[in-house]
Amino acid sequence: MFLIQIVNIIFCITCGYSENHHHCVQTKSTDESCDALKTTEPSMALVPYNPNNDVLAVFNKPERVFRFVEKELKIPQDWNNLGVAAVVWDAAIVLCEYLETGNVVLEHKKVIELGAGSGLVGIVATLLGAQTIITDQEKALPYLTKAVRNNLPDNFKDKYKVQALDWRGDLETYTETFDVILGADIIYIEDTFPDLLRTIIHLSNKDTLVYISCRIRYTRDSNFLKMLSEIFDLKKVHVDRQRDITIYKGKKKIHSTQK
Ligand SMILES: C[S@@+](CC[C@H](N)C(=O)[O-])C[C@H]1O[C@@H](n2cnc3c(N)ncnc32)[C@H](O)[C@@H]1O
Known part of the structure; x- marks a missing residue:
């Protein structure tokens, strides 16, 4: 051994x-x-x-416990079998902390989370009063659905949906746009960048606010932010230096011809 x-x-x-x-x-x-x-x-x-x-030691824990919106949230992890989608990334924790400060109006807003993984961000947004659609690739849904269900009380059942949304796929089933789009640590596979951008554009209207929480690991990650900033006015709204996470807020540029 x-x-x-x-x-x-x-x-x-x-x-x-x-x-x-x-x-x-x-x-x-x-x-x-x-x-x-x-x-x-x-x-x-x-x-x-x-x-x-010590990141790997944290990922290998079968469960992470957080306290958000006065609730204890127990998020299961399965790094060894399911990989990146089945652990909680720092970007998600930082985005939840940011949402909890009240900087983003969520109550009664239509919110979609992209690449939700464990669903922590979607759970917190739902607890803060949003009507949420928590999404990831089809293969990530059994784990995601369980994590979300186990952490949202029964009286929140009609406040959220867990659904498949693959940025590379057909977006036609998503016919509506959202008030808020959330994404934590979703900038990491260069091949997906054009489709991720296409997805964000498709789901947003001129008033949609996009919040992307990320750690810039490689130059390619900044390239995505450059691509995004061609269509959206992008501002840094929060930096967590200790965890090396930045949150960007975007809103479609007025002259953008994209929906
Ligand atoms: C690094 S994990 C972040 C998970 C979670 N947001 C967090 O911060 O804890 C990246 C997530 O993006 C999802 N993802 C990757 N490619 C995707 C695609 N083409 N369509 C939808 N989701 C995708 C993965 O399944 C994974 O859940």
Whole structure:
């Protein structure tokens, strides 16, 4: 066992991936749940290998407990089997903290969360009074649905929906636009950037407020913000230096011809 771990660590140092991503490394060309790691470039890992990395210890916890909107939220995690969509990323925690300050009017607003993962942000937005649609890729829905259901009381049942929304897919089932679009740590797969942008444009009208909470890990991540800022007026509204997370707020440029 010890020998296997050593081999794994050596492999991860050479390829730049975290040792706990071995499930992704083994299957990285075929397993889409590991799409963050679908790259041949060692410097592109979402969680770069670092022997002192306590992030992985946090991801390996089967459950995270948070307190938001005076409620204890217990979010299950399954990093080893489900990967990036089944853990809580710092960007989500920081966005929840920001929402809780009341800086974003959510009460009775139509809100959609993109790439929700564990659904923490959608849960908090719902508790703050929004009518939410919490979305992710189809394969992430069983885990997401369970996490959301377990944390929202029964009397919130008609306040939220958990639905599939793949940025790369057909957006025609989404016929309405939203007051607020939320996304935490969704800027990380360069291949998806044009479709992510297309999705945000499709779901927004001239008054929609878009909040993107992110850690800029690589130059490519800033490229997405540049793409977004061609269509949306983009402002930094919050920086959490300790966790290296920035929240951007966007609103469609007045002269934008996009819907
Ligand atoms: C780094 S995780 C962030 C999860 C969660 N928002 C958080 O911050 O804890 C990125 C999320 O984006 C989702 N995602 C990746 N590609 C997607 C796509 N093409 N369409 C929809 N969601 C996608 C993943 O399934 C995953 O849940």
